[in-house]
Amino acid sequence: MQTQKPTERNRQAVIKVRGLVNRFGTHVVHENLDLSLQRGEILGIVGGSGTGKSVLLRSIVGLKRPNEGTVEVLGTTLNELNEEQRSQIERRFGVLFQRGALFSSLNLQENIALPLIEHAKLPREDAEHLARVKLALVGLPPQAALQFPESLSGGMVKRAALARALALDPDILFLDEPTAGLDPIGAAAFDQLLVTLRDALGFSVFLVTHDLDTLYAACDRVAVLSQKRVLVVDTIDKVAETDDEWIQDYFHGPRGRAAQRAHTASSTIAYAQE
């Protein structure tokens, strides 16, 4: 069985980052950073602006070569592989970029069908059919399938980009601020969709976000990036208790408290319904 309850899943790391150092000129972004992502978990990455969340994501997916340290993904070190092997690993990733990064010369259905045609070798007709279902799955109307990215709103671009990230049913999903720019209803639906798909498909999620509601609703663990390394990784309640000025401001500021209240309220209701 591929899908087991998260608790029963064998705790095996799909991503292991060890001693990562990233520099831009003299500016050090990461110094000796360690982090691991367990199979089947949703790991939230938070941190102030400029703490290198996106840089960390880029070094894991192989878009930036780290200055030092190793990144082990699905048991192999990406930087040691040749093109062909690397491409084999990379097609097991789904990446949602911060600004969507949809291919502007293709319409939405072609955007999502592209990896299905190139990697899964499906005929175009089947690929486009699957693409339309995936677009519906992320909540886009059928007319959107033939539209081009430039004519879409920011929220629609985010959804379409998620559909593309999910196209190949990836093992690891990288999301860079997926709910930024979505309205609260859309963001909540996104969190729910993410959890449903994770439960059903058993992929692991590396989620960079500022959205406290997403952290409470979707994440199994939360990692805080600060002072050039991972300050703490744990469940959100434990992270929120950590004695650090930034963490205290973040989780116990007005927005943090509101998100926490909303989360407690919804889990009480769920408990009462059971």
Added chain:
Amino acid sequence: MPSEWITRHDETLALQGEWTLANYRYIKAALNQQKRDDTLESAVSLKAISRLDTAGAILIVELIGVKKALTVAEWANELPGEQQALLIRIAEAMEAPLSVKPPSYSRVSQALANIGEHMVALWSQQRQLMAFIGLVMATLFNLILRPRRWRLTATVAHVQQSGLNAVPIVALLTFMVGAVVAFLGATVLEQFGATVYTIDLVAFSFLREFGVLLAAILLAGRTASAFTAQIGAMKSNEEIDALQAQGLDPIELLVLPRVMAMLISLPMLAFVGMLSGLAGGAVVATLSLDISLMQFITTLQKDVSVTHFLVGMSKAPVFAFVIAVIGCLEGFKVSGSAQSVGEHTTSSVVQSIFMVILIDALAALFFMEMGW
């Protein structure tokens, strides 16, 4: 019929194996064989499915129908909860019709529509160009009396990029064309024993036409495209909108410095082009035509009046203005996509070279009639 993914026991269809994207094609083929039977009626067992992803779930929902998939909990509770949730999500997504047909037209009306579209586009392009030239002129005259608002730094930067940095390529190119013209002249004029008129040929052609024309064509390729790409990238990054929202005039900030820079650069480059074209002719003349450098220069002074130089130079500002304006206008026409940046860059180069040659031809007619 037995198959790896689907078997029929009496009234029950049993699905088994890995229903994943990797097997999508084979499962679909197996299902197509099955289709003839009344699958919607019979009971379905999902017990033996070992792996399921979205692609597989889509196939199952298609096989059993959306309604049945939505109630999966009632008839297939042996299926793990996560997979039930996936099936339900997919079924919900497939409930509404998925495809919208784009309207289709017959070939003839399509062709007619294409022609019409192109004509309208051509007409509106010319109108836009005229309107834009007017806008730039108006802004220019508005600012010319207010030196405080001249963007000197930007203008100088553009003069460096589009003028100074282009000197080597313009000089090299015109030098070589000058040499070619001299060879050509020598070959033809030798038959009349008039080899010495090669000097006049090179001088006339470079002072009147080639110096400025070659410089303009090079800048059309080099600078018009750069202007389009720069402004186009700003446009798709919403920088132009940001300028306007702050009450700043993009024409004043972005277009005028570029136009002014071109108005300064192109005459200078045309002059460089004329000189190095003459130099190319002189080198060929001295090395292979037995005309001494002294003789070359004396003939120039004697035969070629300064009018030819002025005729050539008078065209430079016109070309400069046209190239800069077309480059900037095409930049403003860019819409979000990467493809559109490419299209408009191409269009700006093609249009500006076309306009340069057209204006040059008209000018040649005019100057000839005037006897200049």
